Amino acid sequence: xxxxxxxxxxxxxxxxxxxxxxxxxxxxVNAKQTLAFPPQSFSLSWxxxxxxxxxWRSALFASVTLALLSAALAVAIALPLAWFLWRRIAxxxxxxxxxxxxxxxxxxxxxxxxxxxxxxxxxxxxQPWTAxxxxxxFFVTLPLVTLSLGFTSIDRSLVEAASTMxxxxxxxxxxxxxxxxxxxxxxxxxFAFVLSLNEYIVAYMTVGFTMxxxxxxxxxxxxxxxxPTMASxxxxxxxxxxxxxxxxxxxxDLPKLLGAMSSDGK
Amino acid sequence: MRRExxxxxxxxxxxxxxxxxxTIFFVVPFGTMIAVSFFQRQQGGFYTPAFVFDNYAxxxxxxxxxxxxxxxxxxxxxxxxxxxxxxxxxxxxxxMGRKVQVLWLVALLSILSxxxxxxxxxxxxxxxxxxxxxxxxxxxxxxxxxxxxxPSFGAVLTGMVYQAFPYTVLVLFPAxxxxxxxxxxxxxxxxxxxxxxxxxxxxxxLRNTITATLIMVFIFALGSYLxxxxxxxxxxxxxxxxxxxxxxxxxxxxxxAAMAVFLVLVTLGLVALTVIAGRKGEAx
Numbered sequence: 001x002x003x004x005x006x007x008x009x010x011x012x013x014x015x016x017x018x019x020x021x022x023x024x025x026x027x028x029v030n031a032k033q034t035l036a037f038p039p040q041s042f043s044l045s046w047x048x049x050x051x052x053x054x055x056w057r058s059a060l061f062a063s064v065t066l067a068l069l070s071a072a073l074a075v076a077i078a079l080p081l082a083w084f085l086w087r088r089i090a091x092x093x094x095x096x097x098x099x100x101x102x103x104x105x106x107x108x109x110x111x112x113x114x115x116x117x118x119x120x121x122x123x124x125x126x127q128p129w130t131a132x133x134x135x136x137x138f139f140v141t142l143p144l145v146t147l148s149l150g151f152t153s154i155d156r157s158l159v160e161a162a163s164t165m166x167x168x169x170x171x172x173x174x175x176x177x178x179x180x181x182x183x184x185x186x187x188x189x190x191f192a193f194v195l196s197l198n199e200y201i202v203a204y205m206t207v208g209f210t211m212x213x214x215x216x217x218x219x220x221x222x223x224x225x226x227x228p229t230m231a232s233x234x235x236x237x238x239x240x241x242x243x244x245x246x247x248x249x250x251x252x253d254l255p256k257l258l259g260a261m262s263s264d265g266k
Numbered sequence: 267m268r269r270e271x272x273x274x275x276x277x278x279x280x281x282x283x284x285x286x287x288x289t290i291f292f293v294v295p296f297g298t299m300i301a302v303s304f305f306q307r308q309q310g311g312f313y314t315p316a317f318v319f320d321n322y323a324x325x326x327x328x329x330x331x332x333x334x335x336x337x338x339x340x341x342x343x344x345x346x347x348x349x350x351x352x353x354x355x356x357x358x359x360x361x362m363g364r365k366v367q368v369l370w371l372v373a374l375l376s377i378l379s380x381x382x383x384x385x386x387x388x389x390x391x392x393x394x395x396x397x398x399x400x401x402x403x404x405x406x407x408x409x410x411x412x413x414x415x416x417p418s419f420g421a422v423l424t425g426m427v428y429q430a431f432p433y434t435v436l437v438l439f440p441a442x443x444x445x446x447x448x449x450x451x452x453x454x455x456x457x458x459x460x461x462x463x464x465x466x467x468x469x470x471x472l473r474n475t476i477t478a479t480l481i482m483v484f485i486f487a488l489g490s491y492l493x494x495x496x497x498x499x500x501x502x503x504x505x506x507x508x509x510x511x512x513x514x515x516x517x518x519x520x521x522x523a524a525m526a527v528f529l530v531l532v533t534l535g536l537v538a539l540t541v542i543a544g545r546k547g548e549a550x
Contacts, residue, residue, distance in 0.1 A: 006358050013355055016428070017377055019399075020388035027397050037397035081284035089271045093281060099288045106533055107489030109506045110299075111292075113513055113526045117302045118295030120519075137291045198381035201491055201510065208514075215381040222387060222496070231391070234384045241376040249368045258371060259440035 021238055028231035035226050046232040056229055059217040062128075063197055066213060070135035071143075071192035075185060077136065078143035083177070086151035097144070104141035111138050112205040119206055126210040134206045135196045142195065143188025146257060150184030187248045187257055194241050303523035313520050321524035337488060337504040344426045344487040345480050351427070352434040353476070357468060359435070360442045371439075374432035382429065386496030389425045390416050393497070422498040426490050434483050441475040477543045481536050488533065505529055 023037050031043035050056045081096055103111045115134045119125040154177065162172045200215040208216055214237075218230050248254060272278055306316035324330060359370055391397050393415035400412040415421055449471060453463040469476070491506040503511070505525060513522035 009354065009358070013351070013431075017373065017431070020385075020392045020428070023392045023397060023399075024388045027391060035391065035394060035397045037391075037401065077284045077287050080280035084280045084284075087269060088277065089269045096281070096285055096288055099292055100284075103292060105485070105537065107485070107491075107506055107529055109489065109491045109509050110526050110530055110533075111295075113509060113522060114292075114295035114299040116513060117298045117519060117523060118291075121298050133291055137287065140288070194379045198379050198384070200381050200383050205510075205513065215383045218381075218387060219383045219492070222383070230387055234388060237380065237384060238376055241379045242372060245372045245375045245379075249372050254368050254371050255364070255439075255443070258436055259443075 021234075024231045024234050028228060028235050030228060033228060035228075046228040047236070049229045050233055050236060053229070055212075056214075056217065056233070059212045059214045062211055063213040063215070066128075066131055066135060066203070067193045067196040069132045070139065070196045071189050073132060073136035074140045074192045075143045075189050077140050078147050078188065079185065082144060082147035082151055083173075085148070086154075097148075100140050100144045103138045108138070108201050112202045115202060116205040126207055128207060128211055131203050131207045131211075131213075134202050135199060136192075138199070138202050139192040139195055142191040143185070146184045146188035146191065147181065149257065149259075150181045154180050183252045184257075187252050190244050190248050194244050197240065198237060299523045300527055302519055303527050305520045305523075307518055307520045321520045322528075324521060324524070325528065333503065333505060333508055336502070337506070340422070340426070340494075340502075340504060341484045341487040343423060344430055345483040347423070347427045348430045348434040348483050349438075349476060349480055352431060352438055353469070353472075354464065356435050356438040356442050357464065360439065360445075361447075371436075374435055377428075378432035378436065380429075382490065382492040383496075385425060385429050386493050389421065389428065389493075390496055393421050416497050417499045417502070419498065419502055422494050422502050425493040425497045426487055429490065429493065430483050430486050433486050434479060437479050437482055438475065441472060445471065474543050478540045481540045481543070485533050485536055488529070 026037045026039050027035055028046055029042050029044060030037075030039040031041040031045070050060055078100065081100065084090070085093060085097060111134075115130075115137075116125075119127075119130045119134075124130050158180075159172055159176055162176050167175070198215060199213075200219060203213050204216050204219075207213075212220065214233055218233060221227055221230055245254075248257070301315075302313065303321055304317050304319070305313040306318055306320070307313050325334075359367060392399055395412050395414040398412065398415065400409055400415065403409040404412050445468065449467050450463045453467045454460070458466065488504070489506055490504065491510050494502045494504050495507050506529070509522050509525045509529070512518045512525065
């Protein structure tokens with residue numbers, strides 16, 4: 001395809017993707033509390049609002065805590081599972097791989113509703129920790145996929161060599177497997193963290209009536225009209241995601257993680 | 267170390283925690299939801315164990331049929347728009363330098379991870395009267411005065427294409443990277459224009475990938491639960507929105523669960539189709 005056509009096409013797609021975010025960034029620095037673009041006067045006070053307004057700050061705190069804990073739990077579930085599937089021949093155990101991928105494949109509202117009926121039935125509905133467990137299950141797919149990819153890229157002869165030299169299973173895992181798999185653990189954690197930070201429906205259906213995460217807070221605020229803090233939080237979220245994925249790309253192989261070369265490792 | 271079957275019971279130990287977590291917190295909740303879908307609804311938001319088909323019988327109403335038809339139609343439209351836009355984009359992206367590729371992938375991932383709340387808010391701002399895109403058109407002299415473009419079907423569609431576009435690119439990306447570049451080179455050497463090579467060589471070679479991607483984006487769009495609510499009118503509500511509405515605001519859990527079970531069945535049927543399309547792709 002000709003170069004001009006390609007440039008124009010990429011420019012238009014880029015514009016389509018960036019336009020809403022540019023406008024939101026614009027209204028977020030508007031000094032007045034009205035929704036206007038281009039901004040009439042410049043102010044960063046709506047960014048301060050996220051950290052100084054007690055309601056927004058507690059929502060920020062809730063979101064970050066939820067994302068940190070649920071991503072950790074998701075990795076804790078995915079790592080032994082991916083390791084087992086790589087180390088052992090146990091075809092029936094693949095059922096857990098399917099279970100791990102299912103919540104993410106199905107429409108999110110289904111996982112959310114399943115969690116709601118479950119927590120309501122067992123009587124823990126509304127407890128903050130139920131959101132951590134729900135998010136961990138909902139996002140376990142991400143570390144599971146990155147880790148499975150990571151394990152397939154490990155050269156088995158390395159492990160074989162360690163075994164021949166007399167290392168036991170535990171030593172091999174700690175000294176050979178873990179260092180090789182670490183980048184995949186980090187990127188799996190990063191993906192789960194960013195998505196958990198942004199997740200609305202599962203969080204809303206599990207703890208929506210007792211606590212507010214940032215997406216829940218934005219949605220609730222949206223129903224009563226507009227405040228510029230929504231815009232500043234949006235910019236904060238986009239920046240956070242871009243920085244984290246940028247770091248993953250900087251220290252890992254992003255095209256490979258996204259499946260560009262997954263057939264090589266097998 | 268070669269892969270070997272587990273010999274002792276101890277070899278199964280690593281599986282214990284993941285298996286327990288997934289069973290207790292995914293299989294059991296899923297089962298609970300299916301059970302609740304057969305329960306009897308009581309006044310005031312409660313429900314009692316029973317085995318009735320009332321909740322499923324409500325599917326037969328014209329209202330439900332309308333919502334279902336609209337949901338499917340909307341998801342199909344989103345899937346087609348996304349694949350048509352994303353296929354040439356991803357194809358050209360895979361032929362670019364690594365640095366440019368990574369930059370675009372980071373941008374796409376960042377947008378993909380955005381909450382529907384945020385996407386909905388961003389587009390409602392862009393489509394608003396006071397801060398929206400129509401102001402630019404007025405400044406350019408195309409329109410006489412700014413107006414709100416939301417709520418409308420166009421706004422819902424745009425928002426959902428925006429949400430699903432990065433997903434479509436990421437689904438297409440691996441298949442297009444692996445596409446043999448000599449295929450198009452051969453066509454070019456034989457005198458085909460780049461556009462002709464794309465449509466006569468790349469698109470047919472990827473037929474099964476395209477089918478699978480269409481279905482996956484369709485499922486993704488079917489799951490959109492907030493955008494139709496934030497950018498559309500009540501007649502633009504989809505099955506996902508309706509499920510949320512019944513569960514939270516109407517407190518009718520059994521009916522919400524029945525609709526969710528139905529949505530699962532539709533999705534699973536489509537996943538099966540994707541797998542079949544994928545198998546055919548491998549055989550070809």
